[in-house]
Amino acid sequence: MSIIEKSNAEKSGKANTEKYVQLENVEMTFSTKKGDFNALKDVNLSIKQGEFISIIGHSGCGKSTVLNLIAGLLVPSSGFLFCAGREIATPGPERAVVFQNHSLLPWLTCFENVHLAVERVFGGETKAQQVARTYAALELVGLSHAVEKRPNEISGGMKQRVGIARALAMEPKVLLLDEPFGALDALTRAGLQDELMRIMQKSGATGVMVTHDVDEAVLLSDRIVMMTNGPSASIGEILTVDLPYPRKRLELAENAEYNHLRSEVLKFLYERHAKKAA
């Protein structure tokens, strides 16, 4: 039965940029010491090639779990995930991840951390080309001055930027970001959001970003996926953001559509799916 299901999805997935990344009836149950914990249930989502979507929801609802499933770091308890018409079985560099807690290797310098990824993906290129790519990625996030520093010698925001540089340097087909700007101050965050928007437009990569920030979600996304609260969390509503690019945050602040979308997300989060104060 599963083979039939799979082949069906593969047929529809292939040559179909409408369903570039696809989640079909995904369910995730973690087995813990206290028994099974059903984190996700009935998650269905199709993402177009080149689309940027945000996943928003209360803490602990399962946003990171969805992202890790797409990354291939987790295997669903049931259901299927596809990317470019193929079932996602293992992680791979074509689906780069910016981790929630940056996950830099503390014994490598910023340069080496990024270079590790470059070496792997662009192994066919000359050494000089690889080095140039590494520098370019670090320059993109404004860290040219800190290339030789170790992660414990730089600020939290800088670490997160190295994590972003590492993912971008791989020139992935799908960029997965888990609260990439969560640890940053408002100014740096705004700068990097603009930078990310520009990069995504230019590269044509597909993006999936987990966020807590409503403004960030509306500003960056083509669609906002709003998740219900766990356990057995699922997708509550999907909001399409029909704002033209390039988006300028200052102009949008007075845009009626922008403000409408913003209040829609807020209503979902704080009225319809409010989290009871623990």
Add this chain to the structure above:
Amino acid sequence: MNTMRLSKSLIDTLPRKKVVANATTAAAENVHKEPSATSTEAELVETEVKAKVADKPLPKPTEPKSKLVVNIEQLLKSVLPAIFGLLLFVGIWTLISHQSPNLPGPMKTWDAAVTLFSDPFYDNGPNDKGIGWNILASLQRVSLGFGMAALVGIPLGFIIGRFEFANKMCAPIISLLRPVSPLAWLPIGLLVFKAANPAAIWVIFISAVWPMIINTAVGVSKVPQDYMNVAKVLNLSEWKIVTKILFPFVLPYMMTGVRLSIGVAWLVIVAAEMLTGGVGIGFWVWDEWNNLNVEHIIIAIFIVGIVGLLLELMLTQIAKRFSYE
């Protein structure tokens, strides 16, 4: 079915416990070392504060302490207790030696040591060599046994830590063999190698190998999932995973294992050599006992202690160099 589950869980829990116990001994060692460092630091801060207070222009002009005076004060504060301790030790030793006529006092021992070390490298045939040769012979055995233990133990630790199957496979054997006294292996060594020297090296090997296997394996099993996720997303080769992620992370654990191992190896060599004979500090002690030369036995105790201390210090320095923090 019930018994099956029980035995399986036994196997599962046993090695873990061992591993934890080992890790805690390592931690305890570190904790044990910490207080002296922190107390000297505290003293340092204290004297600095005092110096600052003294430096401040008070309404009544006081003599500001010069930096040299402060430094000497610090030195005295940290060295004086040690000197007191040693004096006390020598004092008690003298007292006891007065009570018991067979035990030589500190002065007699010192005199014997001076003559002994005035010609450490004489060679009057295989049974009468200078103390230097004896120490070197023991060190050579230790480094051979210890080196082989490292060559076997560290890679094995990596494999056990990395692959669950290898862990389950080796855990029962390790749990069974580890608590065995190293000297119990000596007859096996004599039997297999048919010579005293390789047998002694074998005993060193078998006693030094466990801490290295276990500490390395513990280190590997503690590698944060985050780092392994990075490796997975980048699709790193097994070689890159080992060199760029596992090895740097495990290094401090490994060095703890190495330090424990060299301690054990040096501990065991004296006993092993007493049994095997030949040239070496252990046999030298036995020989001097047969000659009833008690001064030399006491000197040997000091030599063993000092060499052990130096080995430990050396490895601690090496470990510090390798730390990435």
